[in-house]
Amino acid sequence: MEGVIDHHMRHALTSVGGYDACVTEFLRITDRRLPAKVFKRISPELGQGGQTTSGVPVSLQLLGGDAEVMATNAHKAAQLGAPAIDINFGCPSKIVNRKLGGSVLLREPERVHRIVTAVREAVDASIPVTAKMRLGYEDDTLALDNALAIESAGATELVVHARTKVDGYRPPARWEALVPLREALTIPLIANGDIRSLDDYQRCVNASGCEDVMLGRGAINNPSLARQIKQHHHGETIQPMSWHDISALILVSSEQMQRDYSHKYVVMRIKQWLGMLRKHHAEGQAVFDQIRKMNEVGEVEDLLARYTY
Numbered sequence: 001m002e003g004v005i006d007h008h009m010r011h012a013l014t015s016v017g018g019y020d021a022c023v024t025e026f027l028r029i030t031d032r033r034l035p036a037k038v039f040k041r042i043s044p045e046l047g048q049g050g051q052t053t054s055g056v057p058v059s060l061q062l063l064g065g066d067a068e069v070m071a072t073n074a075h076k077a078a079q080l081g082a083p084a085i086d087i088n089f090g091c092p093s094k095i096v097n098r099k100l101g102g103s104v105l106l107r108e109p110e111r112v113h114r115i116v117t118a119v120r121e122a123v124d125a126s127i128p129v130t131a132k133m134r135l136g137y138e139d140d141t142l143a144l145d146n147a148l149a150i151e152s153a154g155a156t157e158l159v160v161h162a163r164t165k166v167d168g169y170r171p172p173a174r175w176e177a178l179v180p181l182r183e184a185l186t187i188p189l190i191a192n193g194d195i196r197s198l199d200d201y202q203r204c205v206n207a208s209g210c211e212d213v214m215l216g217r218g219a220i221n222n223p224s225l226a227r228q229i230k231q232h233h234h235g236e237t238i239q240p241m242s243w244h245d246i247s248a249l250i251l252v253s254s255e256q257m258q259r260d261y262s263h264k265y266v267v268m269r270i271k272q273w274l275g276m277l278r279k280h281h282a283e284g285q286a287v288f289d290q291i292r293k294m295n296e297v298g299e300v301e302d303l304l305a306r307y308t309y
């Protein structure tokens with residue numbers, strides 16, 4: 001998730017467990033092949049076999065509307081060691097859509113097909129090409145056409161965020177709208193949107209019939225959600241994270257972020273995380289209220305450390 005889940009957050013979340021795979025923030029492709037350093041910046045995991053430190057593969061996500069340029073960049077990403085290439089057909093941003101990338105492409109299933117075909121042909125058959133889309137741009141009428149276009153172009157998996165571009169991020173996600181897509185596709189369909197708890201996960205599976213889900217904001221609000229889902233699958237005891245453990249996780253992440261980012265930026269990221277955590281954890285609100293006035297990373301860490309004793 002752009003501006004929210006970078007490699008530090010992927011490291012933190014996958015260290016908690018439960019993830020089979022994750023995806024980078026989108027890399028915007030316009031009219032040229034990007035240099036290697038840009039790929040490595042969006043996915044530092046390329047330097048460690050394309051996996052997080054916990055061994056979870058990190059797919060590299062490309063966003064763009066020019067099939068040829070997308071293909072050239074996918075080839076480069078694969079050369080650099082990306083374990084999979086994901087194509088973004090879901091981004092609702094005005095700037096991105098104006099440049100013909102993200103969800104606006106869902107108005108043209110033939111173009112979606114051309115992009116996926118070109119990317120598929122540009123990378124070795126051993127590297128999965130996957131896609132992420134919304135139900136549509138204005139409405140759902142082309143949802144099935146787009147899903148079938150993606151499948152017939154050779155994608156091995158499709159994630160669908162169960163909203164249109166016009167729906168934005170407004171709840172509820174319409175999981176039941178995924179049923180016709182699941183019935184028509186032979187590749188795995190992965191449900192996404194508004195899964196913030198184990199209960200949401202179960203309701204999503206029941207409504208969509210999809211066995212697999214992708215977590216978005218819920219992964220950050222509730223850092224052990226993927227692990228809880230996995231434990232539920234395996235019939236194991238569900239272990240939600242305590243606030244003590246979450247504080248310890250943020251502290252470790254703070255230390256790691258300081259290797260790459262300025263103190264000011266680290267404080268901003270911690271505030272952002274707490275702003276999301278407070279939606280799921282009552283303790284998060286009190287901590288957020290105190291931390292929002294702080295500017296020094298040391299002060300923030302001292303406060304968090306009090307919760308880890």
Ligand SMILES: Cc1cc2nc3c(=O)[nH]c(=O)nc-3n(C[C@H](O)[C@H](O)[C@H](O)COP(=O)(O)O)c2cc1C
Binds near residue numbers: 003026193
């Ligand atoms: C701030 C923000 C950034 C996002 N960035 C990306 C992105 O880079 N790539 C992507 O595929 N989806 C991105 N998304 C969409 C999420 O992955 C997800 O599809 C969406 O939030 C719905 O799931 P949720 O309701 O569980 O959050 C982003 C969402 C948000 C809120």
